[in-house]
Every structure is written in structure tokens, then in C-alpha cells.
Amino acid sequence: MVSFCRHQQPPLSHPTTTTRWWSKDSVAIVTGANKGIGYALVKRFAELGLTVVLTARDQSRGLQAMDSLKVLGVDHHVRFCQLDISDPVSIRSFVSWFRSSFKAFDILVNNAAVCFNAMNENSMEYAETVIKTNYYGSKQFTEAMLPFFRRSSSMSRILNISSRLGTLDKLNNPKMKAILGDKETLSEGRIDMVVNAFLEDVKEGRWNTQGWPEIWTDYSVAKLALNAYSQVLARRYEGVVSVNCFCPGFTQTTMTDGNGKHSADDAAKMAAKIALLPVPVLNTGKFYVGSTSRGICSKL
Numbered sequence: 001m002v003s004f005c006r007h008q009q010p011p012l013s014h015p016t017t018t019t020r021w022w023s024k025d026s027v028a029i030v031t032g033a034n035k036g037i038g039y040a041l042v043k044r045f046a047e048l049g050l051t052v053v054l055t056a057r058d059q060s061r062g063l064q065a066m067d068s069l070k071v072l073g074v075d076h077h078v079r080f081c082q083l084d085i086s087d088p089v090s091i092r093s094f095v096s097w098f099r100s101s102f103k104a105f106d107i108l109v110n111n112a113a114v115c116f117n118a119m120n121e122n123s124m125e126y127a128e129t130v131i132k133t134n135y136y137g138s139k140q141f142t143e144a145m146l147p148f149f150r151r152s153s154s155m156s157r158i159l160n161i162s163s164r165l166g167t168l169d170k171l172n173n174p175k176m177k178a179i180l181g182d183k184e185t186l187s188e189g190r191i192d193m194v195v196n197a198f199l200e201d202v203k204e205g206r207w208n209t210q211g212w213p214e215i216w217t218d219y220s221v222a223k224l225a226l227n228a229y230s231q232v233l234a235r236r237y238e239g240v241v242s243v244n245c246f247c248p249g250f251t252q253t254t255m256t257d258g259n260g261k262h263s264a265d266d267a268a269k270m271a272a273k274i275a276l277l278p279v280p281v282l283n284t285g286k287f288y289v290g291s292t293s294r295g296i297c298s299k300l
């Protein structure tokens with residue numbers, strides 16, 4: 001069931017044939033799609049009739065995912081290419097494969113992410129890897145793919161799979177909050193300043209006294225940065241590419257040790273709905289949160 005939060009516009013009706021702007025020639029790319037929400041989203045896009053590029057950092061895990069789509073009979077318009085978003089060489093080789101296989105694409109879903117903490121842990125042992133993958137990886141892959149966005153009346157779309165753990169209200173450092181909260185002056189350089197300040201605090205062993213988010217701190221800072229970067233992109237490409245974030249809510253995947261309020265398929269249905277919004281109700285610069293009981297709403 002789709003419902004909407006108080007004070008929010010209700011743009012998210014189910015796509016129907018009359019609102020369907022895409023065809024099998026529309027191309028969607030999903031990162032980190034060998035399992036979890038990414039895999040479920042590839043399956044959903046394929047069921048809805050788009051051409052989908054399933055990417056995975058590990059070739060064999062990606063091919064296994066392709067096999068399971070085949071078993072389900074939804075692999076006809078799904079292609080696979082290896083992609084590790086934290087590895088510039090892998091990004092370059094993806095770009096070169098993409099250029100020789102497709103002219104353009106319509107939807108990029110930055111889904112890939114890592115978290116090295118179990119549910120109740122908060123170690124910063126892998127903070128650099130988390131930032132490098134979840135923020136810089138998604139950013140670098142997006143930049144590499146920008147030249148291939150289709151210029152069309154249906155608008156190209158970027159959907160960054162984020163988390164409400166990384167919303168501004170979780171940040172209690174006034175200086176950092178002021179930097180990320182000022183939409184007028186927000187820039188990639190200023191976002192990097194925040195990220196570097198966090199990594200410096202980790203290095204100096206003072207990260208837990210500086211007002212950084214309290215849960216899964218490294219992961220949350222990476223999502224804060226991704227959300228802010230989405231704002232910068234949304235403003236820069238207004239009218240050309242729609243850029244939104246989506247928090248799928250507590251979802252049963254490896255990242256949550258299988259805990260969660262709903263399945264990856266449920267989360268993928270919500271993500272697909274946002275990625276495929278018909279043009280008249282397509283927004284940009286929004287942060288959508290999803291819940292199977294409360295529906296999808298925009299927090300911005």
C-alpha cells in the first residue's frame with residue numbers, strides 16, 4: 001500500500017500504462033547488484049520491461065546473480081559487467097565496455113555500499129574504506145557516467161540509495177552542520193572538507209566526541225556526504241537529470257544480518273517507483289524514505 005507522510009506532496013502513485021514513459025530501449029544501471037536491494041532492483045526493472053545493466057565487484061558473484069535471473073525468466077534484457085566502484089581502473093573498464101555496448105542510459109542507481117559493523121557495533125577500523133566506497137566510489141562512478149546520460153523529454157535520473165542514518169539531524173557538530181546545511185554555498189569542495197575532518201578525527205582517536213552521527217558513524221558520514229553531493233548535482237543538472245536519494249528503511253539483507261522490517265524485494269519496489277516517476281511529478285533534490293507500513297514520502 002502506498003501512503004504519504006504529513007505535509008508532503010503525494011507524487012508516488014503506482015506506474016500504470018498511461019504513466020509509463022520507458023521501453024525496453026530505456027537503460028538502467030545498478031551498482032552492487034549481485035545481492036540484496038541492488039539485485040532485487042535489477043529484477044524489478046527487468047520485470048517492468050527496461051534494459052538493465054547488473055554490475056558487481058566480483059565477476060563470479062555477478063554471474064551467479066545473472067543465473068538466478070535466468071531461472072526466474074527475467075534475464076532477457078539484463079546485461080552484466082564487472083564494476084568495483086572503489087577502483088578507478090574498474091570504473092574505466094566499465095565505461096569502455098558501456099561505450100561499446102550502448103549509446104546512452106536513462107537511470108543510474110548508486111546502490112553499492114559497505115558496512116563493516118554488526119548491528120550494535122560502532123568500530124571505525126574500516127572508516128577509510130567505508131568513505132572511499134560509499135561516498136567517493138558512488139561519486140566517481142557518477143562522474144564517469146555523466147557524459148552518457150540520455151538527453152530526452154523523459155529526463156535522465158540518478159537515484160542514490162542512502163540512509164536516514166545520514167540525514168543532517170543526526171549531526172551534532174555545529175560547524176560541520178552549518179557547512180552541509182547551507183544549500184547556497186554547498187559544493188564538492190565543502191563536502192570533502194567535512195569528510196576529511198571526520199577522517200582526521202578518526203585518525204586522532206577523537207571521532208566519538210566531535211558530534212558525528214552516533215550509529216554506524218563512518219557509514220552515516222558517508223551517507224551524509226552522498227546526500228549533500230546529490231544536492232549539488234541536483235542543482236547543477238536541474239532540468240536535465242533528476243537526482244534524488246532514497247532510504248529503503250530497515251531491510252532484510254546481508255548488511256543487517258538478515259534483520260529488517262521488510263524484504264529486499266519490497267525495498268526494490270519502492271526504489272523502482274521513485275526511479276520511474278512520470279515526468280509531470282518527477283522531482284529533483286529530494287530525500288525519499290520508504291516503509292512498507294507508512295509508504296514512501298519525501299523529507300525535503
Ligand SMILES: NC(=O)c1ccc[n+]([C@@H]2O[C@H](COP(=O)([O-])OP(=O)(O)OC[C@H]3O[C@@H](n4cnc5c(N)ncnc54)[C@H](OP(=O)(O)O)[C@@H]3O)[C@@H](O)[C@H]2O)c1
Pocket residue numbers: 031032033034035036037038056057058061083084085086087110111112113114133137161162163164247248249250251252253254255256260264
Ligand atoms: N539493508 C538496510 O536496512 C539498508 C537501510 C538503508 C540503506 N541501505 C542501503 O541500501 C544499499 C544496498 O544495501 P543492502 O542492504 O542491499 O546491502 P548488501 O546486501 O550488503 O549489498 C551491498 C552490495 O554492494 C556491493 N558492494 C560493496 N562494495 C562494493 C564496491 N566497492 N563496488 C561495487 N559493489 C560493491 C556488495 O557486493 P559484495 O557482495 O561483493 O560484497 C553488494 O552487492 C546500500 O547503499 C545501503 O547503504 C540499506
